[in-house]
Amino acid sequence: MSYYVYFIIAVCLFVGELFTMEFSLSCLGIGALGAGAVSWLGFGVWPQVIVFAIVSSVCWIGIRPVALRHFYKKSKHVKTPAEDVIGQEAVVETDIDPVKQTGRVKVLGESWKATAAQPISAGTKCVVEKLDGVTLTVRIK
Numbered sequence: 001m002s003y004y005v006y007f008i009i010a011v012c013l014f015v016g017e018l019f020t021m022e023f024s025l026s027c028l029g030i031g032a033l034g035a036g037a038v039s040w041l042g043f044g045v046w047p048q049v050i051v052f053a054i055v056s057s058v059c060w061i062g063i064r065p066v067a068l069r070h071f072y073k074k075s076k077h078v079k080t081p082a083e084d085v086i087g088q089e090a091v092v093e094t095d096i097d098p099v100k101q102t103g104r105v106k107v108l109g110e111s112w113k114a115t116a117a118q119p120i121s122a123g124t125k126c127v128v129e130k131l132d133g134v135t136l137t138v139r140i141k
Contacts, residue, residue, distance in 0.1 A: 001048065006036030021071075023064045030063075031056030085112070085128050090138055096120040105138055112136045 013029035034055035035048040085107045096103030096116045105114040107128060114136045120126060126138040 001039060001045065003036045003039035006032045006039055006048075010036065023067045024060075027056050027059035027064055030059045082131060084108075085110075085136065086131055088128050089141065090114070090126050090128055090136070092120050092122050092124045092126060092138075095122050096138070105136060107136070114138050116140075 010029040010032035013025045013032060017023070017025040017029065031052045035052035038048045038051045088107050090105040090107040090112075092114070093104040093106050093111060094102070096105070096114050097119050098115055098117065101115060103114045103116070103120070104111050105126065105128075106112075113134055116126070116138050118140075120138070120140060125141045127141050128136050128138055130137045
């Protein structure tokens with residue numbers, strides 16, 4: 001294959017990396033650059049394939065884990081907005097009755113279905129303990 005085809009493939013892989021941000025396509029793009037360089041030097045197809053495989057593998061094993069650690073070191077677990085309510089203070093909007101499974105609380109300006117270990121009357125301040133689907137489990141503050 002001609003070297004400029006490898007360079008076009010490499011550019012496409014680097015552009016694709018902008019959308020994925022997992023450093024997989026960039027490893028393949030670096031491998032394509034290596035294969036393009038071997039093609040430019042006049043070697044045949046098999047040396048190009050071997051260089052592509054070796055360079056891509058070295059990037060995947062050596063560079064990718066370092067890049068992922070560097071760029072994503074602060075994000076061990078990204079909280080969803082729903083998970084963000086755990087530990088927040090809530091105000092009971094309608095009486096919570098654990099037997100009838102009724103009751104609502106307001107947390108961070110949003111109304112949620114709620115349950116508790118014991119009945120809680122409206123207006124009581126409480127704390128969100130856990131989230132189960134769309135139902136919050138709360139306890140009196």
